[in-house]
Amino acid sequence: MLYTSIENKKIKDLKKLNTRKYREKAGLFLVEGSHLVLEAFKAGRLVELILEENETFSLDIATMYVTHNILSYLSDMESVPTIMGVCKKQEREDVKGERLLLLDSIQDPGNLGTIIRSSVAFHVDTLVLGEHTVDLYNPKTVRSSQGMLFHLNVVSRPLTSLIPRLKEEGFHVFGTRVTGGTRLKEIKRVERFAVIMGNEGNGMSNEIAELCDDFIYIDMNEECESLNVGVATSIILYELDK
Amino acid sequence: MLYTSIENKKIKDLKKLNTRKYREKAGLFLVEGSHLVLEAFKAGRLVELILEENETFSLDIATMYVTHNILSYLSDMESVPTIMGVCKKQEREDVKGERLLLLDSIQDPGNLGTIIRSSVAFHVDTLVLGEHTVDLYNPKTVRSSQGMLFHLNVVSRPLTSLIPRLKEEGFHVFGTRVTGGTRLKEIKRVERFAVIMGNEGNGMSNEIAELCDDFIYIDMNEECESLNVGVATSIILYELDK
Known part of the structure; x- marks a missing residue:
């Protein structure tokens, strides 16, 4: 599915992940760029891929396509990426090791x-x-x-x-x-x-x-x-x- | 002297020090905040103090007073300082030591x-x-x-x-x-x-x-x-x- 409007509720919810409060509530956070997306995927922490329309990225994961404008809206970076990822926070919380x-x-x-x-x-x-x-x-x-x-x-x-x-x-x-x-x-x-x-x-x-x-x-x-x-x-x- | 307008030529020239090209041409650069200003002064590299009107800072150096707006215009920081300094670049350029x-x-x-x-x-x-x-x-x-x-x-x-x-x-x-x-x-x-x-x-x-x-x-x-x-x-x- 291609998202084209920053007024869309899902896009608005993703944007909220730029605040700590909402990240804690949702248990999710965003990553930007292919390197971080791949690291998240390898760690089993990638929930959904956000890809600029017409781009391809071969991962077996739910993917939403968006316009450049939406990536620009969601991104925290000066140079807007063509790929972002929605990740889940770490679940287990034990102090372990020496x-x-x-x-x-x-x-x-x-x-x-x-x-x-x-x-x-x-x-x-x-x-x-x-x-x-x-x-x-x-x-x-x-x-x-x-x-x-x-x-x-x-x-x-x-x-x-x-x-x-x-x-x-x-x-x-x-x-x-x-x-x-x-x-x-x-x-x-x-x-x-x-x-x-x-x-x-x-x-x-x-x-x-x-x-x-x-x-x-x-x-x-x-x-x-x-x-x-x-x-x-x-x-x-x-x-x-x- | 109190500077109140960002249209003033001296203020405009100081603003240009935010670009590498002009810093190289002028042999000058800006520092922000009292810590850096003091370090520059101790090193004999402070040329002029830029101080927000009504602020005081006891250094025996040429001082220009400016409005908060001008500091905001000159500053590279999110939280605008009340003090900045114009410094001269290092003069001697020898590879020395071991x-x-x-x-x-x-x-x-x-x-x-x-x-x-x-x-x-x-x-x-x-x-x-x-x-x-x-x-x-x-x-x-x-x-x-x-x-x-x-x-x-x-x-x-x-x-x-x-x-x-x-x-x-x-x-x-x-x-x-x-x-x-x-x-x-x-x-x-x-x-x-x-x-x-x-x-x-x-x-x-x-x-x-x-x-x-x-x-x-x-x-x-x-x-x-x-x-x-x-x-x-x-x-x-x-x-x-x-």
């Missing part, structure tokens, strides 16, 4: 996407989004994750209740700071760990810092106040993955 | 900013921008560098002529690839090195790859095709800074 990354109030969707990509690269088992963290299904997060969000177990939990439980289960809980604590290169290796990364401007909240066993910092030039949080996270995960 | 980072066609201004920030953190002496690399003074680059561009020696050079000269001078030239070459952890330490990072989508060009002594790759999960180039650069610089 290498955990916990995010405390990360605000920038691009940073979250970068962190997801590096989490897959360096074998994180579960990424935990604390309260006040940007939405996993924000279009910019999805895009900058380069599809890696389909390869990672991501859950949402209040960190103040999760951390004490992890400690009971034998996890070593590493907080992170710009200075103070143990240099990353000197961190002792432990089997089960949780690393906590804090907000872009303010770092970890005091409430959460008080729950940590130890703090990690990355040695650097004094002229540089701090690293980008996506970069700092990636360096820590790289080092702990050795 | 730790060099060379960029081959990096396209994303945010990635370049991240790379600048990590270059300062991990003691890069000179950052070399090859041809086809995004402009150092792009507003997004300046912003994501968090002012670190004022702490780094950055030069522009055609890499194909620079690299052979560096090799003659005893630099070890490391190319980078997603796979193939030497694992980052096993790289032998050398006193004088140049690391080359390639384009976000395509990596290094063949022409430049042929000039390298050795290739570095970062060990990672096979599910992850690649890392963000800002992240990969930062991890390599972190490791070589040990």
